Amino acid sequence: MRISTIALANLKRRKGKALFLTAGISIGIGTAVALLSLSNSIREEIGSQLDRFGANIVVVPQSNNLALDYGGVAVSSVSFDVKQLKNQDAVDLHDIPYRDRLSVVSPKLLGAVKVEDTEALLAGVNFDDELKLKRWWQITGRRPVAEDEILVGYEVARVLGLIEPVAMAEMTSHSSHGSHGGGQFKISRERLQIAGRQHRVTGALAATSGPEDRMIFASLAHVQQLLQKSDQLSLIEVSALCKDCPVEDIVHQISDRLPHAKVSAIQQSVRAREHTIERLTRFSAVVSIVVLGIGALMIFTTMMGAVVERTKEIGVLRAIGFRKAHIIRGLMIEVSLISAAGGIIGWGAGMLAGWFALPYFAETEISFEIQPLLAVGAIAAGLVIGIVSSFYPIIRASRLDPSEAVRYV
Amino acid sequence: MKKVSFLKIEKVSKVYQENGAESAVRVLEEVSLEIKEGEFVCLMGPSGSGKSTLLTVVGAMNRPSEGRVVVDGIDVYGLSDEKRADYRREYLGFVFQQHHLMPYLNTAENAMLPLATLKMSAKEKRNQAMMVLERVGLADKALRLPNQLSGGEQGRLAIARAIINHPPLVLADEPTGALDTRTGREVMEVFLDLNAQGQTIFMVTHNPDNAALAHRIINICDGRIVDEMKEG
Structure with a gap:
């Protein structure tokens, strides 16, 4: 029995909520990954087309x-x-x-x-x-x-x-x-x-x-x-x-x-290419930020709800000698596992979505590359979004005064 | 088990100032009390008399407005928040009226919950849990979830969780309040057994039959100790 045992048992018990949070992060990360990989592939295509169509020297x-x-x-x-x-x-x-x-x-x-x-x-x-x-x-x-x-x-x-x-x-x-x-x-x-x-x-x-x-x-x-x-x-x-x-x-x-x-x-050609690519990248970044922001907000509200729901449990843990740091650690383990899972699933879903969507966006046949760095980035982004958006609810949970919590005990 | 020479409550008052309310509510009024090692003390009184508040004050969970709680010469509320958490883990065992077991942990895991933050091997923790479950008669139900236990068994599991750390003092808030007479007696027998083995117990109860089993009965009314009876 360790703090991680409690965290894991809690995730198993609240499967629905854990899946909901994982889905939220997955959708955010998946959208970002799909847009990034799509824009990368389309950028390649635009680059190739601009290089091929018309003189540039x-x-x-x-x-x-x-x-x-x-x-x-x-x-x-x-x-x-x-x-x-x-x-x-x-x-x-x-x-x-x-x-x-x-x-x-x-x-x-x-x-x-x-x-x-x-x-x-x-x-x-x-x-x-x-x-x-x-x-x-x-x-x-x-x-x-x-x-x-x-x-x-x-x-x-x-x-x-x-x-x-x-x-x-x-x-x-x-x-x-x-x-x-x-x-x-x-x-x-x-x-x-x-x-x-x-x-x-x-x-x-x-x-x-x-x-x-x-x-x-x-x-x-x-x-x-x-x-x-x-x-x-x-x-x-x-x-x-x-x-x-x-x-x-x-x-x-x-x-x-x-x-x-x-x-x-011919600078015009080069500039036009840079401009087109820049706009595409900016569009992808803005959409990704919006979707990830919505995901973060969803995690925040769900975690706030979870803290209220678990006031009694946290109160009991504090009463039997858990420090604030122990409460934070337990909740962080839960959020990290959910976020990492969301990041991995989001990466996979994003890559799949990008792969399926690419033919509808690209005019020519271009390759869709699996980028391992993007996977690392997706997991890291999932963790950052999960932890940052849960930070306040977790800190609030750890600060629950046992005297407040004991109203329930 | 840590040795506690005595637990001393010195002129403890507790005032609740509700948000927006003009007048404050005085729940405890200069309560002073001493509990000796190995004693079984019951606290009785009508609803709203301040019994549970006094228990949480002693339990280092509810800072008194005035007065001190001293254990082994240490002013409990002079400690930092984190040190007070350590104090609760090392010195106290709580048994709540509703037991408050974790429904997603099995019997053994619930019993060893206070050990979760300690640096011990999993085997040591499990052995300790099995020993304490043996002591309360639940060793054969170690893998069951709380909802697969009877009310009396849940009460005994709550006691097992409270004593797994070998705390000098066990605090119990109406542990038989939610149980029928037979299962209530079953739980009381565990407390008596523990006390017979030297465990200090401070229990809030409404039940005069349970209180009669204690060494000392303290009656509280309107936040003041009004009466104290010793056995015999």
Whole structure:
């Protein structure tokens, strides 16, 4: 017979109350664990997606002559630059130590060209890489394959009369129609003269509100030939997977490999990612705190009730020589066992809930990892919540004056 | 068993000032009393006369408004709260009218409850519990829960719990009050047996037949000792 024997016997006797308290802590901890593990997994997913979708590093020639602009990135006027980017630079870029983290490398040549009576920005790209990089592009028609085939941005297509709106009746019978804002369009003219040569318009981009709306895309080799800039590049867009590494490290490595180029991270992309992740984490933390707070309040009221209910018992124990510390120890053992059990069950339930819920929240297939540290944290959190919220009722129980308690004896 | 030369209650008064009440209620009025080692003293009086209050004052659970309770030269209420708890454990054994056994502990565990805070091996505690249960005739019911015992057996178990620590003084508050005549007698026989073996007993009772078995009967009325009778 020890104080722990009394505590254990009490838990057995008050099974319902013990289960109720355990359930309360489990729900609180489980919710927190589920949210944390979900947000961790979703954070991973967002990180991966943001890393994959869109360039986060841009390589441009070292230049002081800023003539054209592409997506907020200044593109030098090629003819006056001393240190040009070459096709080989896009190949050399794969030599950096972090080459495994390079998702897409998309070299480009940009140039202003005369298109019929107006001027437009022509971009030479490798369509395989470019379409991997610009996953949000919606093409009406098809991507160019042959040398003389082009893809036009929405504004270019509209201004040059390459597209026309589609009537509602037509929309239901045709599938290859693009959208712009609230409407649909189709390619109405397939031939376009660029720099004195005929080209075939195979596809038009839906409006993106980005620079591509005002651009024409053709194959890189063709544009190099058309602009008479053989082997030259205006810029190289790079999508790097920087989930677990700072993008700056990759920037440094590319700078070392291509010392004649200016390499910079697109801060917007990084900041957007950080902002999204921060909001997600903050939301999870707030919900977890609220749920744990409710759990703590429940434990507090239940323990206060238990102290009142056990006044007689505590009075008898005090009368037969139990010190305040003995009463505290006994109640603490009970609360600790309940809290630890709540923490363990909560962790298990939270992990299960997270595992089941993840497919509903994640857009891609991502792994759900069992984190042992989270289990330790859950048990510790359960203990802290249980003990902190029971602290006042337990102290109050220990301070029960035997003379008050003896009213019952 | 610790030796107590005497227990001395010196001019003890107890005043209850109820919250919001204008006048205070004087429950004990300058009560003085001495109990010698090995004595069996019964305290009698009508309801509300202050018997139970005096017992809790002697039991170091209810600080008197005035006066002292001295055991072995120690002023009990001069001790800190925790020391007073130690005093209760080492010097006193309580037997309550409703027995107040722990319903979730079996007979042996209830008996050894006062040993829970002591540094003794589980085997020693169990042996001690079995010895004391033997003494009150419950050794064969050690594993039963209190609700599986008769009223008389519950009373005897309450006595076993009170004496397991070998306290110099056993305080009993109407231990037969809730029992029928036969089981009440059964419990009284245990007290007499204990006393015959040298146990000092201070008992509150309403029952004159039980009181007649004591060495000394003290009558209390309106918080004052009004009469004292010795055996023989």
